[in-house]
Amino acid sequence: MKFVDEARIEVQGGNGGNGAASFRREKFIPKGGPDGGDGGRGGNVYAVADRNINTLMDYRYTRKFFAPNGEHGRGADCFGAGGDDIVLRMPVGTQIVDETTGEPVADLTHHGDKKLLAAGGKGGLGNLHFKTSVNRAPRQCTPGEPGQYRALSLELKVLADVGLLGMPNAGKSTFITAVSNARPKIADYPFTTLHPNLGVVRVGPEQSFVVADIPGLIEGASEGAGLGHQFLRHLSRTSLLLHIIDCAPMDPETDPIAEANALVEELAKYDDELADKPRWVVLNKMDLVPEEERSELLARYKQALGEDRPFFIMSAATREGTQDLVKAIAQELDRARIEKNKHLDDVRFDEDRGEITEVDMAQGE
Numbered sequence: 385m386k387f388v389d390e391a392r393i394e395v396q397g398g399n400g401g402n403g404a405a406s407f408r409r410e411k412f413i414p415k416g417g418p419d420g421g422d423g424g425r426g427g428n429v430y431a432v433a434d435r436n437i438n439t440l441m442d443y444r445y446t447r448k449f450f451a452p453n454g455e456h457g458r459g460a461d462c463f464g465a466g467g468d469d470i471v472l473r474m475p476v477g478t479q480i481v482d483e484t485t486g487e488p489v490a491d492l493t494h495h496g497d498k499k500l501l502a503a504g505g506k507g508g509l510g511n512l513h514f515k516t517s518v519n520r521a522p523r524q525c526t527p528g529e530p531g532q533y534r535a536l537s538l539e540l541k542v543l544a545d546v547g548l549l550g551m552p553n554a555g556k557s558t559f560i561t562a563v564s565n566a567r568p569k570i571a572d573y574p575f576t577t578l579h580p581n582l583g584v585v586r587v588g589p590e591q592s593f594v595v596a597d598i599p600g601l602i603e604g605a606s607e608g609a610g611l612g613h614q615f616l617r618h619l620s621r622t623s624l625l626l627h628i629i630d631c632a633p634m635d636p637e638t639d640p641i642a643e644a645n646a647l648v649e650e651l652a653k654y655d656d657e658l659a660d661k662p663r664w665v666v667l668n669k670m671d672l673v674p675e676e677e678r679s680e681l682l683a684r685y686k687q688a689l690g691e692d693r694p695f696f697i698m699s700a701a702t703r704e705g706t707q708d709l710v711k712a713i714a715q716e717l718d719r720a721r722i723e724k725n726k727h728l729d730d731v732r733f734d735e736d737r738g739e740i741t742e743v744d745m746a747q748g749e
Contacts, residue, residue, distance in 0.1 A: 388439050388440045388441045388443075388444050388540075389439070389440060389539065389540040389541075389580075389617070389618070390440065390537075390538065390539055390540070391440040391443035391444055391447075391537075391538040392447065392483065392535070392536070392537050392538070393443050393447045393448070393449060393472075393535075393536050393538065394447060394448045394449070394533070394534070394535050394536070395429040395448075395449045395450075395470075395472075395501045395502040395533070395534050395536060396429070396449075396450045396451065396502055396531050396532065396533040396534070397426050397427060397428055397429055397451050397502040397503045397504035397505060397531030397532045397533075398425075398426025398427040398428075398450070398451040398452045398453040398454060398467035398504045398505065398531045399426045399453040399454065399504075399505045399528055399529070399530050399531050400423050400424070400425050400426050400453075400454045400504065400505035400506045400507040400508060400527075400528025400529045400530075400531075401422075401423025401424045401425075401426075401453065401454035401455045401456040401457060401464035401507045401508065401528045402423045402456045402457065402507075402508045402525065402526075402527045402528050403420060403421070403422050403423050403456075403457045403507070403508035403509040403510040403511070403513075403525035403526050403527070403528075404420035404421055404423075404456065404457035404458050404459060404462075404510045404511070404525060405418075405420045405510070405511040405522075405523050405524065405525040406418070406419050406420040406421075406458070406459030406460075406510070406511065407419060407420075407459075407521065408459075408460070415520075415521075417515065417520065417521070418510075418511040418512045418514070418515050418521065418522055419459050419460055419461050419510075419512055420457055420458075420459060420510030420511040420512055420525055421457035421458055421459070421460075421461050421462045421463040421464065421510045421512070422457050422463045422464065422507050422508065422509055422510050422513075423454050423455065423456050423457045423463075423464045423507030423508040423510075423527075423528045424454030424455045424456075424457075424463065424464035424465045424466040424467065424507050425454045425466045425467065425504050425505065425506055425507050426451060426452070426453050426454045426466075426467045426504025426505040426507075426528070426529075426531040427451030427452045427453075427454075427466070427467030427468050427469045427470060427504045427531075428451060428469045428470070428500055428502065428503055428504045429449055429451050429469070429470045429472065429500075429501045429502040430469060430470070430471050430472065430498055430499065430500055430501060431471075431472050431474055431478070431480060431490055431492065431498070431499050431501050432471055432472070432473050432474070432492075432496065432497070432498045432499075433473075433474060433475070433476045433477075433478065433492035433493070433494060433495055433496060433497040433498075434473040434474065434475070434476070434495065435475075435476050435495040437473055437474065437475045438475050439475060439540070440474065440475065440478070440538055440540055442473075443472075443474075443538060449470055449472060450531075451467055451468070451469065451470045451502070451504055451531060452467035452468050453467050453528075453531075454466050454467045454504070454505070454507050454528060455467075456528075457507070457508070457510045457525075461512065463507075463510075464507060466504075466507075467504055469504075472501070474492055474538070475492075475540055476492060476493065476494065476495055476497075476543060477492065477493065477540055477541050477542050477543045477621070478490075478491075478492045478538055478539070478540050478541075479491050479492075479538070479539045479540075479541060480492075480499070480501070480536050480537070480538055481536065481537045481539070482534055482535070482536060482537075483535040483536060483537050484534070484535060489501065489534075489536060493543065501534060501536065502531060502532040502533065502534050503531070503532045504531045504532075505528050505529035505530050505531045505532075506528065506529045507528050508525060508526040508527045508528045508529075509525060509526045510525055511523060511524055511525045539617065540618075541617050541618055541620055541621055542580055542582060542596055542618045542621070543594065543621055544582060544594040544595060544596035544618070544619075544621065544622050545593040545594050545595070545622060545623050545624065545717055546593060546594070546595045546596070546622055546623070546624050546625070546626060546713055546717075547595075547596045547598065547618070547619035547622035547624070547625050547626070548560065548595065548596065548597045548598065548625075548626050548628060549598075549619070549625055549626065549627045549628065549647060549651070549663070550627065550628035550629065550630075550647070551629075551630065551643050551647065552599075553630065554628045554629060554630045554668060555628055555630060555668040555669060555700045555701070556597045556598075556628050557581070557597055558668075558700040558701055559597075559626075559628060559666075559668070559698075559700040559706065560581060560583040560595050560597045561583075561700075562700050562701075562703045562706050563583070563585045563595070563706055563707075563710050564583030564584055564585045564586075564595060565583065565584065580596055580597065580598045580599075580618045581596070581597045582594055582595070582596055582597075583595045583597070585710055585713075587710060587711065587714040591714060593713065593714060593717055596618055596619065596622065598616070598618055598619065616651070616654050616655070616658065619658060619661075620655070620657075620658055622661065623661075623662070623717060623720050624661070624662050624663075624664065624713065624716060624717065624720075625661050625662065625663040625664070626663075626664050626666050626713075627644065627647070627648075627663050627664065627665050627666065628666045628668050629643075629644050629665065629666065629667055629668060629685070630668055630669055631667040631668065631669055631670065631673060631681060631685070632669045632670075632672035632673055641684075641685065641688045641689065644665075644689060645688075645689070662693075662716075663693060664693060664694045664695075664696065665685065665689055665693060665694070665695045665696070666695075666696045666697075666698060666709065667681070667682065667685060667695070667696070667697045667698070668698060668699065668700055669699060669700075669701070670697045670698060670699045670704065670705070671699035671701060671702045671704060672699075678697060682695060682697060694712070696708070696709050696712070
């Protein structure tokens, strides 16, 4: 299935049915009085997050969703039926924005989240509502209200804990294959990955995190080089970025340090907030580097890229060093969750066990 992460749609709630102006007319019952019923309400349009959907493909070609109108009221106190609601199922992580005002409408971050996109119009009142002691034969009725219309922009931002950054062929897809059950396409040419891939990494029986692999960035992506910046939005929800560097490129003229600095610049051009996220540097393909040269290579990268962030060495192809990296990531994510929920008193981080444990404040630790 083609991966689609942007779409534009039009939605409109159904119009309310008109109220009826009618009078009861039966044999031997003169002046039966008003009996016009109300019109039915128009149908609503809802968006619902569904974890079984992973693309906005359904909204790329079918773009107009208009809910049915309510039925008109009739005589004999018959009220019109309401229009059926329309439910649009969207991937978890979809953001919906009103194109006219630019205001956010919904952010579907959990399975089952439901948001009203366009409300149906109210039904009109029949003449039975207007009878009084001095107006026993009212002929007034009101029309139904029109349904709400909206032009909406849909943008999918995948939900992941860790995002992978790197130049094409740096080994991002190989890494996500080594640590999870994801099976992205892997080949020896650049831009093998053409859309984001998600993998669930199992650390323990009850501990896991999600990794997002996006197509590689190259210098000039802000001007549209390569695949541009179009997939960087999928890293905006992550807590940690892994900057994977090919430390043994096939082309001897390639400078991995210069490429790494260029990627950081492209990240800053796209979004300052994304550039400020915690970013770890991972030197990949260390199986191609002699063991006696690895320490010197690591020191050179630290000096060039800054020693204020964690550095790791691994070989995704042979899986050397991947489990140590996975454990470090799990501990960092746990620390981040505690920091985010530090106002809570019932959790703490166990340094020895490397996991979050609950604390009974009534009995103490």
